[in-house]
Amino acid sequence: MRLSTRIGLAVGCTVPLLVAASGWLLLNLVGRDLHRVEDDHLRQRAAAVAPDARALLRATENGRPRAADTRERQLFTAALDVGVRVVGPDATYSGGPQPGTSVRLPDRVTGPVTVRAAGRSWRVLSRPMQGPAVSGTLWVFSPDTADRAQLRAVRRRVVLTAVLAAPLSGLLAWGLASGASAPLARLTRRTAGLDPRTSAARLDHRPTGVTEVDELAATVRTVLARYDEQAARTAEALDTARSFSAAAAHELRTPLMSMGTNLDILAAHPALPEPDRTEVLTDLRHEHARLLGLLVMLRELGRGDLVEAEAFRTVDVSEAADAAVAEARRRAPDAGITLAAPPGLTVHGWEPGLRLVLDNLLGNALAHGRDPRGRARVEVGVRGAGDQVVITVDDHGAGVPAGSRARIFERFQRGPDSAGSGLGLTLVAQQAALHRGSVTVTDAPGGTGARFEVRLPSGGGALPGRRDWLIGTAGANRSQSFAKDRP
Structure with missing residues (x-):
């Protein structure tokens, strides 16, 4: 697989994941901000209607229906854009936007929570109404704007963008990678025909501005130079070996011939007089020592050359x-x-x-x-x-x-x-x-x-x-x- 194709596939797989992750993070942050605004509004409304709710519960418990009706109207008027539900020991009063009475509310709520009913979401806040001759619970409701249709539409668009980003980003990355790797392709074509074994031609590279390509070209030239150096050293080693053989053959011939002559004398004259025999053996020892010395010196010359x-x-x-x-x-x-x-x-x-x-x-x-x-x-x-x-x-x-x-x-x-x-x-x-x-x-x-x-x-x-x-x-x-x- 070509480098440009690899880059295109990698980008095509990575970009939609990044888009989806960024969209998910954005939606969560926006939803959290909307919840914070809604919750602050619920707390303000609950604090505003709490006195009317206590007055309503007090009128109800004291058996004053006319006063209770008045307090109920005042409560719903003070609630403005939120739904209100007051649950007392004997009666429940509700008004404004809120889920139906059949929807079960949380037993104990320390802060705003989300309640879902009939495909809608509500933010709910409760306040206990405790005091002299008062016992009940105040519930405040607000439609959950973090779950509105607009956010759901944004969610769908994020998914659509991630799906479209895969092929588009992959093609764009493939095109850019193909252009960026063009100097590398040209370097490959120029080096493909180089054969240091059969040709003395070497890489002629001009700087491309792409650091990696120029460094690779410099590395190739260094490798070829080292090859030439080692080839030259190998040729020198072969010349040295040939010369060693020639020099050894030439210089060893004389002592070996002399030793052979002396050995022939000893073999042909087993009864050779002792003085003559001693002289022949002495010559053999000298030629043997000279032979060993010559081999040692030739070896040292070869070591110095290499x-x-x-x-x-x-x-x-x-x-x-x-x-x-x-x-x-x-x-x-x-x-x-x-x-x-x-x-x-x-x-x-x-x-x-x-x-x-x-x-x-x-x-x-x-x-x-x-x-x-x-x-x-x-x-x-x-x-x-x-x-x-x-x-x-x-x-x-x-x-x-x-x-x-x-x-x-x-x-x-x-x-x-x-x-x-x-x-x-x-x-x-x-x-x-x-x-x-x-x-x-x-x-x-x-x-x-x-x-x-x-x-x-x-x-x-x-x-x-x-x-x-x-x-x-x-x-x-x-x-x-x-x-x-x-x-």
């Missing part, structure tokens, strides 16, 4: 650095790792991503930052710089040549003696970009070793539109910009 803004919150960088340093000390108890991080330095970021930055920078320093005697000394610092938080990791190794400082953030860039996956620093660059920050590598302050510096805005910012570090283009393009962004 993280949503809802995962970001306020992160205490000092606490994250303290936890990362404690974990590094546990992994490398022979290394000297120091931390200078005042408390309270926070950023709006993704806590797992910031831990990846710290863990990978520390892992890189422990792997490549040892001095010629093989000792590792690493200084980690966290400080505030205006609206930024700066993380520095210094080592005392051979450092990074100036010509290689841009390339080390690309995927699978490993040094000649590196046993890593080549993705650790790529993860650092990815997370810096994800947090709208930057990462650079320079010489350490003492001139020996390397300093990695990550700058993160304290307030954060919007996430980058497209993230394809796992595919590889983001790392290749952005690593150059990170090297140039060094302040």
Whole structure:
């Protein structure tokens, strides 16, 4: 059922009920007002004729018929437009408009009441006549104007109006609702042909002046925009998954082939000398560790490419650095790792991503930052710089040549003696970009070793539109910009 039809039916049913209810209320209020006027008039007439009624009863009880006739005429003259009935112990006197004597009157009346007789209604008021040598009851009658033919006619007209109001109000409401819902119908026609799966066309809505329709159009446009956003994110996720498969297949092929070769050697030479066997097993363990590390790094790159803004919150960088340093000390108890991080330095970021930055920078320093005697000394610092938080990791190794400082953030860039996956620093660059920050590598302050510096805005910012570090283009393009962004 259309909205206009529903409104028409609702109004068509409601209006006659309202008319009938209003008519009933009006008639009751008018009847009550008329009764009040009649009752006041009855009380005034009763007070006016009460002395004559007492005199009539007194003359009757004293046996003076001539005086009684005189008092009776005076009583009816004083009654004017009301009916009067005086009931005594031995006689009853009545005159004026009133119900017949066969109509039974109430036994005790404290105020005006209505009495019906022969299709008519009367307002009746009684007054007891008590006093010296007087005993009886005075009854005063007045036609009930609240039940006259005029009010009955008004009652019939109210009913007729309610009956006519049903179709007329329903049709009028249907017409008005049809006109009011015309913008909604036009919006329905425009949105009916939209298919975000097959077409890039979107809703072109102009304000109609109808708040509900404009709000609905804005909601539809928001839903379509969210659909486009989610479709783009889904496409990115599919690209990431494909890239993950391609990268994993490419990078895992070498360690798997090496492991296969070593296994073939062990299978073909069961009596292999112990030194050679130990060497083969050592290679297998290294390739296995490299394989696991590579899978972990690829997984973390994929997580960074797919993280949503809802995962970001306020992160205490000092606490994250303290936890990362404690974990590094546990992994490398022979290394000297120091931390200078005042408390309270926070950023709006993704806590797992910031831990990846710290863990990978520390892992890189422990792997490549040892001095010629093989000792590792690493200084980690966290400080505030205006609206930024700066993380520095210094080592005392051979450092990074100036010509290689841009390339080390690309995927699978490993040094000649590196046993890593080549993705650790790529993860650092990815997370810096994800947090709208930057990462650079320079010489350490003492001139020996390397300093990695990550700058993160304290307030954060919007996430980058497209993230394809796992595919590889983001790392290749952005690593150059990170090297140039060094302040």
